[in-house]
Amino acid sequence: MGRIVTAAIGVLPDDLAGRLRGEDVPTWRPPMLATLTEERFSDPNWIFERKFDGIRLLAFRDGNKVTLRSRNDLPLEDTYPEIADALAAQDCPRVGIDGEVVAFEGRRTSFARLQGRSGLHNEAAARASRIAVYYYVFDLVHLDGFDTTSLPLTWRKRLLRKALTFQDPLRFTTHRVGAGEEAYAGACSRGDEGVVAKRSDSEYVAGRSPNWLKFKCVRDQEFVIGGFTAPKGSRVGLGALLVGYYAGDQLVYAGKVGTGFSEPVLHQLRERLDELAREHSPFTRGQLTERDARWVAPEVVAQIGFTEWTRDGKLRHPRYQGLRYDKAAREVVRESN
DSSP states (O other): OOOOOSTTGGGSOHHHHTTOEEOOOOSOOOOEEEEEOSOOOOEEEEEEEEEOSSEEEEEEEETTEEEEEOTTOOBOTTTSHHHHHHHHTSSOSEEEEEEEEEOEETTEEOHHHHHHHHTOOOHHHHHHOSOOOEEEEEEEEEETTEEOTTSOHHHHHHHHHHHOOOOTTEEEOOEEEEOHHHHHHHHHHHTOOEEEEEETTOOOOSEEEEEEEEEESSEEEEEEEEEEEOOOTTOOSOSOEEEEEEETTEEEEEEEEOOSOOHHHHHHHHHHHHTTEESSOOOOBSOOOOTTEEEEOTTOEEEEEESEEOTTSOEESOEEEEEESSSOGGGOOOOOO
16 A cells, blocks of 8 residues: 555655555544453563543544444443544544543542433533533544454554543553553552553454453452342332343343442332333342342343352442443343452
């Protein structure tokens, strides 16, 4: 292909420029996903980024048109209009980026606080919200009419720095080279979610990959809500959520979640789940002994924190963190032992 002369892509060596493929600016691209691992390592061929407690966001600009999409291709322009504005104000007219939207509680990213924005789908309401959001951008999937996913990660990040100007709410995700164990220890000591390890020469590919790995300081993941118990005493809305995950076509019961709720959240959840009421349990595996259970169609996904898995495959000390609007129920699987 030869050296491509554009403001940012022109810095590529000829052999890497030859990997580029011309394309129209997409409006969505299946994201690359990290695989959970319990191994912690350091390696000069890997980079290590902060893991955020937020929501994945892919953003694309094609001239005057800005598209924001969730990991499962839901439109989010009206949920995060300030991010769309920031991308529209860039000098680069054609670009596609990947990153994480977060809200802060102090210095820590907070999925619970972000819930106040992620459930809004009205631009005026989003702009009036007092919950500030920030977009930590960590990858480049399109630039100046070219698909950049076949480039090595470190070159994609180099082009990303040249293509965009990072001012709030856009923030560049910094990384460390090689020192994975040190990065992980620092993240845990600060109370962060953890670290994402990425092979520095990896291409950007759709789906879960061994070239991106998650080192988690805390345990949490998505679960499908299959039912709930009735409230008791002064409790309102519901007593506990009954949650599970998919193993093939089977919905496996993982336990009940009875903490982490505010009173407004309990009312909102009950209203949402009553709309999905069904007569029989959706769970097809796992021992479930709740006598006062009320069943729902397994469509709602919740983020649940917990300390560990028990020997019989249940969650120990689970706590509700919020709903996930960016992941389909059928995609929810058990992440690790």
